Amino acid sequence: MDRNIRTMDDVLRLLDGLFAPDADRWTPDAATWWDGFYADRSRSVPFFVAKPDENLVSYLDRGLIAPGRALDLGCGPGRNALHLASLGFAVDAVDLSPAAIAWAEDRAREAGGAAAGIRFHRGDAFALADTELGGPYDLIYDSGCFHHLPPHRRVSYLGLLERALAPGGHFALTCFTAGAMGSELPDADFYRQSRLHGGLAYPPDSLRWIFSDLTEVELRPMRGEPPESPCFGEPFLTTALFRRDPGR
Template sequence: MNNYDIFTVEDVFNMLDAKLQDQRERWESFYSQRNFKAPFINHPDLPDENLKDFFSKFERIPNTVLELGCGEGRNAIFMAKQGSNVIGVDLSESAIKNAQMQANKNNVKVNFQCKSIFEFKNMNFDFIYDSGCFHHLPPHRRITYLELLRSSLKPGSYFGLACFSTEVDSEEYTDWDYYERHITGTGFSKEKLEKIFSDDFEIIEIRKYRDGVPDTLQGLSFLWTALFKRK
């Protein structure tokens, strides 16, 4: 028997994963070599504008928080400063190492872990946040992503998202294009986000990222930001 025998749905997912570029290797290279000077690389101390906005509107600060694809920890550290108990997860060892250094520098405690987001199951969080992980997932992994959210969020708790918008690119890729053209990140229309999440979540808002907000990351107007409430 070889590694590509298929007996379960998870076998299908693992086979598709194996056909794509290794995500762990790609993100480790991104954070260790630092060749691409993204805004969140240049400013590891600034949170997302929408995240700051969410926390200003919550009736109470979320007690338990999971950040998916936390990178070097800027958003996790911001949430910890507000009083949340935060777990930050990322595939890159270099990102987690730098995140822990940033947390120590800011004198805050965050539980940073280098692992796949799909290793978290059946945990109860008040808030899950994702700034840039979802739009890098292959389409088949959106199924397990939604399962993660369903099993990890309490009813009435919140899920926050920042992801690529198709409005910055005239070409909108289909899910099949991801596999045929070896795309590593895909944008979403507002309508597609609504379709993906509306069965499990009440949509609080979906809007574009606002630049010009003090003490937040700038240059991200190509992103959708969204806040959902678990049904």
């Protein structure tokens, strides 16, 4: 007879395990699936391009965020981390997938200069937050990680923001837009089906509620960018920028 639930971490691991048979989910052991996803670098995947997100470029161009220490969550092949480093940010970039990190490191070597100073981390950002990731950060950036988390891991995500985001710092997010991309099932149904159906869709009001401890700076659809654009942009994504109260 197993009686192995004692802490909140035990509960979170138990709930993670409900999704273990499913490929399109996040758990600490999901790296194998993502390695397969990143194995063919020539695949026609929108975010495989070596371009930063249009909203990130816009925040910087308008002076909404300024260079400092940055954490890129779910960095993938490193396109946003490289852009931040090129503008003077000290960047920690983390991803579950060794294949993604290897690709990002290759891009950083090819870029040279400031990109060579990016610190890449392979692993679970929630587990690394108290060890390898050296916050506090002036910017925490997430392009496509949050919408792959099962609902219970929002608790871990908010805890990471609480620990790692500097007072006065910014949190920026791109995620699937309700009505355009991602599953719109109620949270409880994901546990009944043990699947995330490729990722969760979020309407703006849900994002405002989830991140209500932060101050909204901007929340809008991502602009679609043509192939010749220097930026990445897909209209099925929502972009959001929040700021932490300087007094916290």
